[in-house]
Amino acid sequence: MFFTQFGALADSLQDGSLILAELSGIPVEQRRAAAERLAEVCDSADGAASAVVRALRENYATPFDRDSLYRLASELCQAVHRLDSVAFVLSSSAFDEFPVGVLEMLAVLSDATDQTKRMLQRISSKPDQWEYVDSVTRLFHRAEALRLQISDTVPAARKGMVHVAAATQLGFAFYEAVRSFRAVSEVVAEIAVRES
Numbered sequence: 001m002f003f004t005q006f007g008a009l010a011d012s013l014q015d016g017s018l019i020l021a022e023l024s025g026i027p028v029e030q031r032r033a034a035a036e037r038l039a040e041v042c043d044s045a046d047g048a049a050s051a052v053v054r055a056l057r058e059n060y061a062t063p064f065d066r067d068s069l070y071r072l073a074s075e076l077c078q079a080v081h082r083l084d085s086v087a088f089v090l091s092s093s094a095f096d097e098f099p100v101g102v103l104e105m106l107a108v109l110s111d112a113t114d115q116t117k118r119m120l121q122r123i124s125s126k127p128d129q130w131e132y133v134d135s136v137t138r139l140f141h142r143a144e145a146l147r148l149q150i151s152d153t154v155p156a157a158r159k160g161m162v163h164v165a166a167a168t169q170l171g172f173a174f175y176e177a178v179r180s181f182r183a184v185s186e187v188v189a190e191i192a193v194r195e196s
Contacts (some may be wrong), residue, residue: 001055002062002069003124008048009076015041016083017113020106023037023090024098031091038084045080047110049073063124068191076116082177083109089173094166102151107172108139108146112181119188127187128196136185143178147171 019038052073056066063069069091077158086109119132151171 001059002052003120005048005051005055005073005079006076006120006123008074009080010052010120012041012080013083013113014117015044016080016087017110019089020083020090020109021152023087024103024106028093028096035087035091037082038087042081042084045077049077064127064191067196068187068194072184072191072192075173075180075187077182079116079177079180082173082180084164086170086177088175089166089170092166092170094162099150099167099170099172100147102170102174105143105146105150107177108143109174109177109181112136112139116181116184123188123191127194128192130192133185133189133192136181140174140178140182143175147175150174 016038019034019041022034026034052069056062056070090102115132115135119129123129148171151168
């Protein structure tokens with residue numbers, strides 16, 4: 001039951017990541033409609049996270065520590081919502097062209113999503129997922145550098161204050177999205193410590 005719902009959360013992450021990739025390649029006037037599709041993805045993630053909570057209430061015996069299962073579902077759901085925040089800012093009419101670093105940051109999020117999905121497919125039989133934890137930590141540090149590139153006010157200022165504000169907001173949204181994957185990895189590390 002639990003791992004089925006974690007699989008559903010991984011699917012929501014993947015769906016969200018695909019929508020972000022789509023946003024990077026379509027005209028600005030089409031972005032808002034594409035970004036709005038993430039609301040349905042978030043609803044699916046909320047449903048899967050709620051199903052984990054129901055299963056925890058109904059089952060005393062669980063495959064891992066109950067708190068870890070709850071937090072893993074919660075952090076995965078939060079990551080989906082953070083992707084939604086990125087989509088909202090990416091769809092801003094302030095961006096005829098995206099700031100430097102956006103495509104690289106999208107690649108970081110896509111990589112984090114793919115690795116999270118693979119980790120969730122293996123965790124039931126192999127709770128020791130240190131490779132995932134290390135990889136997400138490296139992605140998080142890469143995202144910190146990219147955030148500075150995206151939010152750099154010097155090149156953005158040439159395009160006006162609206163662009164500066166939007167680029168700053170986008171850098172923050174990206175950073176929070178990658179930080180949500182870091183939070184997932186911290187729960188995975190706790191599971192590894194307890195179960196391996």
